[in-house]
Amino acid sequence: MKTDKKVARALDRPSGINSLSEKAAYTGLLLPFMVLFTIFTIIPVFSSIVLSFFDYDQVSTPIWVGLENYLRMVIGDRLFPIVFKNTLVMAVILGPLSYILAFVLAWCISEFRPVVRTFLAFLFYAPGLVGNAYFVWSIIFSGDAKGYANSILLSLGLINDPIVWFKNLDYNMGIIIIIQLWMSLGVSFLSNIAGIQNVPHDMYEAGAIDGIRNRWQELWYITLPSMKSILLFGAVMQIQSSFSIGAVITALVGYPTLNNSLDTIVTYLQDVGTQRYEFGYAAAISVVLFLMMLLFRVLVGNLLNLLGK
């Protein structure tokens, strides 16, 4: 039979007849991305890593200093351990919370009609559409008696003096975490929506026949395993954003913050680069930040493999 031969040949790939032209086609598809990606991302990353072994102020020629920049982080810098700890605390608390939130909300709205679903997604994604939406929080948590939070607490008699929220060591970390959590419905939220959308409905039907009894079982045995690859994407994006917190803190609280209580690796990094022109040291710090993220990336990859088991 002719078709059988064709099937057999197709199954033999990539050693089949067409494999050379197939390879050429694949290479052609990959090439534009790889060329531009190499020029604008890989070469800069590589040169940044190389720069971390140099002393460089953007004016004089770089001087090779070996591991000195890295040693300085551990023993010669009073601030680095503080910002390292702050970053880790924020990322470990915030990362899982906003990751779960981005999934739970995407999952919750998936049972509505498409129009309602789009509307709800719009509401949740709205802070991301406004640009610097976090400015609202500077009105709410304004440090004087007129700020919304203070005036409510004062009128309820819960406090006697207004709280300077962003300069209060008991509250400021918590407030920043709340604000970041509120802002976290971005990339992974929408990618989760696309992922949930893609779970075929006959799988739910088959699941119901196979004895799935409630929505929790359905979630655990069907929805989550079917969208594992999108969940990994969301997790990596979450790791990246949780370890890169900084812009919002600088905008709302400034730099440096009281007792460096809110300074993160990223805000510190920008200070080292922009204010002190120590680009070699800044590069070394970003390499360490990268290694931290990589560690969590490996951990999360292993965790996601447990889904549906």
Place this chain on the structure above:
Amino acid sequence: MGKTVKLRRVHKTAQYRRYTRSKAGNFFFFFFLTLFGLFSVVPLFYSVITSLKPLDELLITPPRMWVSRPTLANYTVLPSLMASLSVPLSRYIFNSVFVAAVTTFFHIIVSAMAAFVFSKSSLKCRGWLFALVQLALLYNAYTLAIPRYLIFSFTNIIDTYLVYILPSIPSAMGCFLIKQYMDGSVPNAILEAARIDGAGTTRIFWQLVMPLIKPAWLTLFLFEFQAMWTVIPGGTIFSEELKTLPQVMSSITAGGIARSGAAMAATVIMMIPPIIVFWITQSNVMETMSSSGIKE
């Protein structure tokens, strides 16, 4: 767990089995959604309200979340604020639309082509190349600014449209998103079937794979459009006639408290295109139904 499974039709497009919730569960479900929805929409609401405030209401501290005497003055003053620009406003609008449209288009095509190779090809190098893409995603962008600037000046693209477009085309995030989506939604079996029917790799990609991963590239469309719509290049664009809208908007915002109403009006106008793109792309994503039979 011994509850009986009730079947009910949720709506026309999804007729699969759904499980009912207890009354308390229902209450918390809607309570949670409403609360979060209201909470999220505050800044959007506040921006629109503020843009409608007359000057005396703008000066009230703390700023109010409502407006008692709404006015369009902040909007009508915008043309006169922009009359002094050395380049007509239409040029900035053209630049913004052009840069956002071209970049988003190539961004999606180039990322999807690469993602297809990473996800489905027989190339031996795809594994470590894709690992490289993922690793680059985790590297902080701040320290890349200097080497990137050197590359821009070396390739001679500073102060041209290319400095907006070229670096934004290859995105690790876009490629990663589409690759992950393909892994989950394009079964190898249908690719094989298409090959047996005589379709070549390029044709399979355009006619079979791209339609199947539509939700992924629509989502990416939104992200990239938003990013390019708000982009303010740092020290790479000097000619006035190459600048985009956000750059000229910041000159309005710089006018102090008297102009804060006009600045908010400008912000609201700038929000409209991303909102339109959101509705078009997301309502298409929501309409997509994964039909049976193409899954393994």
